[in-house]
Amino acid sequence: MNNKIISPLEASSKVKNSIAKRRAKDNRLRLYGRISISLAVCFLLFLFYSIFSKGYSGFFQYYVTLDINFDRERIDPKGDLSENSLFDGDASVIVNESLFSIIQPTGRKEKKQAKKIVSSGKDIRITKMVKNNPSLFGTITKVKFALDDDIDSFLRGYIKRETPESERRISNKVIEYVDKLNEEGRITYEFSDYILSGSASGNPEMAGIKGAFIGSMLTLSVCLLISFPLGIATAVYLEEIAKKNKITEIIEVNINNLAAVPSVVFGIMGLAIFISIFGMPRSIPLVGGMVLALMTLPTIIISSRAAIRAVPPSVRDAAYGIGASKIQVIFHHVIPLAMPGMLTGTIIGMAQALGETAPLLMIGMVAFIVDIPNSIVDPGTVLPVQIFMWADFAERMFVQKTSAAIIVLLVFLISMNAFAVYLRKKLERRW
Amino acid sequence: MEQNHISSSFDKELNKLNNNLLKLGNTALDQFEKCINNFGTQNLDEIKTVINTDKILDDLDDKVQKSGFEIIALRAPQAADLRRVIVALKIATIFERIGDYSRNISNRTKLLIDLKYTDLPGVNIGKMGQKTQTMFEDVLDAYINEDDNLAVKIRNSDIKIDKMHTEYYLEIISHMQRKKNFAPTGTHLLFIAKNIERVADYVTDVAEQIYFLVNGHVLSDHRPKADKTSLKIPN
Amino acid sequence: MNNNRNDFRSLELTVGDVFSKDARLKARNVNVFYGENKAIDNVTIDIGSKEVISFIGPSGCGKSTFLRCFNRMNDTIDSCLVQGEITIDDENIYNKKIDVVPLRARIGMVFQKPNPFPKSIYDNVAYGPRIHGLSENKEHLDYIVEESLKRAGLWNEVSDRLQSPGTGLSGGQQQRLCIARTIAVSPEVILMDEPCSALDPIATAKIEELIHELGNDYSIVIVTHSMQQAARVSKRTAYFHLGKLIEVGRTKDIFTRPQHNKTEAYISGKIG
Numbered sequence: 001m002n003n004k005i006i007s008p009l010e011a012s013s014k015v016k017n018s019i020a021k022r023r024a025k026d027n028r029l030r031l032y033g034r035i036s037i038s039l040a041v042c043f044l045l046f047l048f049y050s051i052f053s054k055g056y057s058g059f060f061q062y063y064v065t066l067d068i069n070f071d072r073e074r075i076d077p078k079g080d081l082s083e084n085s086l087f088d089g090d091a092s093v094i095v096n097e098s099l100f101s102i103i104q105p106t107g108r109k110e111k112k113q114a115k116k117i118v119s120s121g122k123d124i125r126i127t128k129m130v131k132n133n134p135s136l137f138g139t140i141t142k143v144k145f146a147l148d149d150d151i152d153s154f155l156r157g158y159i160k161r162e163t164p165e166s167e168r169r170i171s172n173k174v175i176e177y178v179d180k181l182n183e184e185g186r187i188t189y190e191f192s193d194y195i196l197s198g199s200a201s202g203n204p205e206m207a208g209i210k211g212a213f214i215g216s217m218l219t220l221s222v223c224l225l226i227s228f229p230l231g232i233a234t235a236v237y238l239e240e241i242a243k244k245n246k247i248t249e250i251i252e253v254n255i256n257n258l259a260a261v262p263s264v265v266f267g268i269m270g271l272a273i274f275i276s277i278f279g280m281p282r283s284i285p286l287v288g289g290m291v292l293a294l295m296t297l298p299t300i301i302i303s304s305r306a307a308i309r310a311v312p313p314s315v316r317d318a319a320y321g322i323g324a325s326k327i328q329v330i331f332h333h334v335i336p337l338a339m340p341g342m343l344t345g346t347i348i349g350m351a352q353a354l355g356e357t358a359p360l361l362m363i364g365m366v367a368f369i370v371d372i373p374n375s376i377v378d379p380g381t382v383l384p385v386q387i388f389m390w391a392d393f394a395e396r397m398f399v400q401k402t403s404a405a406i407i408v409l410l411v412f413l414i415s416m417n418a419f420a421v422y423l424r425k426k427l428e429r430r431w
Numbered sequence: 432m433e434q435n436h437i438s439s440s441f442d443k444e445l446n447k448l449n450n451n452l453l454k455l456g457n458t459a460l461d462q463f464e465k466c467i468n469n470f471g472t473q474n475l476d477e478i479k480t481v482i483n484t485d486k487i488l489d490d491l492d493d494k495v496q497k498s499g500f501e502i503i504a505l506r507a508p509q510a511a512d513l514r515r516v517i518v519a520l521k522i523a524t525i526f527e528r529i530g531d532y533s534r535n536i537s538n539r540t541k542l543l544i545d546l547k548y549t550d551l552p553g554v555n556i557g558k559m560g561q562k563t564q565t566m567f568e569d570v571l572d573a574y575i576n577e578d579d580n581l582a583v584k585i586r587n588s589d590i591k592i593d594k595m596h597t598e599y600y601l602e603i604i605s606h607m608q609r610k611k612n613f614a615p616t617g618t619h620l621l622f623i624a625k626n627i628e629r630v631a632d633y634v635t636d637v638a639e640q641i642y643f644l645v646n647g648h649v650l651s652d653h654r655p656k657a658d659k660t661s662l663k664i665p666n
Numbered sequence: 667m668n669n670n671r672n673d674f675r676s677l678e679l680t681v682g683d684v685f686s687k688d689a690r691l692k693a694r695n696v697n698v699f700y701g702e703n704k705a706i707d708n709v710t711i712d713i714g715s716k717e718v719i720s721f722i723g724p725s726g727c728g729k730s731t732f733l734r735c736f737n738r739m740n741d742t743i744d745s746c747l748v749q750g751e752i753t754i755d756d757e758n759i760y761n762k763k764i765d766v767v768p769l770r771a772r773i774g775m776v777f778q779k780p781n782p783f784p785k786s787i788y789d790n791v792a793y794g795p796r797i798h799g800l801s802e803n804k805e806h807l808d809y810i811v812e813e814s815l816k817r818a819g820l821w822n823e824v825s826d827r828l829q830s831p832g833t834g835l836s837g838g839q840q841q842r843l844c845i846a847r848t849i850a851v852s853p854e855v856i857l858m859d860e861p862c863s864a865l866d867p868i869a870t871a872k873i874e875e876l877i878h879e880l881g882n883d884y885s886i887v888i889v890t891h892s893m894q895q896a897a898r899v900s901k902r903t904a905y906f907h908l909g910k911l912i913e914v915g916r917t918k919d920i921f922t923r924p925q926h927n928k929t930e931a932y933i934s935g936k937i938g
Contacts, residue, residue, distance in 0.1 A: 319783070321739065323794065
């Protein structure tokens, strides 16, 4: 029998002997941790770098400066700046004239090619300018026009001179013209005024995310307005009012499972119920918002329930003890104290919803919609879907624009999460 | 009592205890004063009053014992509070005993009147009584003011009473040996003198308790004693 | 052993005077179960008006459980079942028709850990009067708040910062705030569940002094695991052991000459 009580002296020396091994183990663990974190940070930095370096150029594009003769009779024949009048006008001809005066194409073929140099939105630009500033009439003013996407790609170096002409999208002549314009210093690389203010367009140089952005905002608003009150009310009911029995247990399990369901399933459900059965129109933010709300509800309910559970029972005791009714306890004490957690959960849910593509694809918010939606029943699309569509298009310039749109989306997601953190800090009350 | 306790009811209980104790002490002093006077004046009515008043002392002592006991049970007093309560309980018992002696002296005075006693020169009961009374008055002051110096002085003056007692004892014994029919009177006188000496001893006890109350420990040196009556056989 | 047991039968007799002449609350044959577990076994006791009575006993003897019966706080626990009768002014508070909300304004409670609402000091005290509609206008409400804080001995310390959060006060101050909150609704009875166990000795002494003053106006039932506190603070003491009420009597008598040997054993520290 070797068992004996260890004396303090013995114990002391035994501890001392083992300490070296223990320290070594601790230090190894610490080292592994540091290595993992460094690796993770490196990947993160790499990821951000690739996104931003690609997308940065999407915010810029090439412009050409031309001198435009703002001839009223030709731009606004009726003289009243009405839509009809401007439509009848010859703004694009004036622009081409100015261009031709510089590059001087000869022959119909060359002129046809030359016309394609400036972006097809040239007449809209002119008419917009005169509408805002009628005093331009009768002047000769320098105006910047966006260059066609092929020219833009060429200038960026994606379309190379070295490639044989038959395999290139632009002809040698056009390259000559572009060089000419460049020599005269008329070509500039500037911050694009289309990317943020333009909406979807077949022409990459004019394409922007504004439409998708507004669509996202509308859809998210619908989602928030439906899921926030419903989610909070459900959480309050399940935590505070409902009796704890088999039924509530089953409900809890189901809600937890719903949070893990792939979002495309909600899209299918939206398609089947909202669109097929209720006959609601496709591709409108209202339906999109409803589908997203279904998806976000479990998240909100779960985080709200956790927030409610975190309210200490002493506050409830105090409130009941003073003679508050159940509803008063819930609304005067529990909800205000749980609100930071609830809001954080909601914002995180919203951030998730902002980035959702699959369910919205299912309900058809993938249509090519040029007009910016004005209300929740106007057809629209959302940012992630827009990105998805652009990624599909052939034109090279869409690559930049897609990356730029991704950056915008990321910025939004990060700000929403940062806002959630800020809100939580601000609203947290000590108890 | 310097600072008040946070609990005002505790202060009230302590004050009640103190007040009852002082009432007890003053009444005992009063009784003693009266019984010494009555020895001189031989006023029978006054003597009877003193004998009957003794009951009040017993009641007051009961009150003090009861409140002291309750304070210890309910308040668990510490430090000076504890000493005050314990000392109060001890002193109350002493005052009650002093009261008993005053009653005893009064009873014997009555008998002396019947025996038609007149002053025996050399035995000045009145003087001994008054000196003791002064000690008693001083000790009450010492208690109220928690004056340990006065307490030590009182304790040291007990020796004078002891000396007087020894003197009177020898005088009375020698007179009894000379005149055989003086024996009954002499016996009562002896007892009266002894009682007064005992009262002085008790007052000294109180003084020692007061010293303990103030300082937290007893007086280290021995009390000076000069009562040799139990040590010598007179011839 | 003088028990007036002519009206209620009990298996084991409680020693001492369970009944009071002018009882505010009367408990008769109360049993409390937590699921299968019997926590309180056939307890009968009166709570007199304007008296401070303390419930003492070892851990787990059921004194807190019994206390919570008086304001039906046990209703908030699902597994808890209360049998028997508890009456205030001869009305059984466990009657189905009784609304528990006004009951809790008449019988207030102070808890073990100070739990002021995470609101301002003013709002803490004003909450009760607000929800029960006790004040007529803002001025009246201000008056109620001031009076309650004064009676709780807190006014001098907080009168210049009524809008600051209640949770920013020290432990003893928080507990006094909770007391002020309770008396703001003018209760008749105040139940205190180990109100000082989370406080230091000085704060405890201050609260005990406060309880002593409040005892002149309210019936106070205080559960305490400190016998010394019961000895200091209450006029009547009830000793509980394993869910049974063993002895009730004047505090002086319980602590100097208890009648039941179990009481004696507990008081002198002979059992846990």
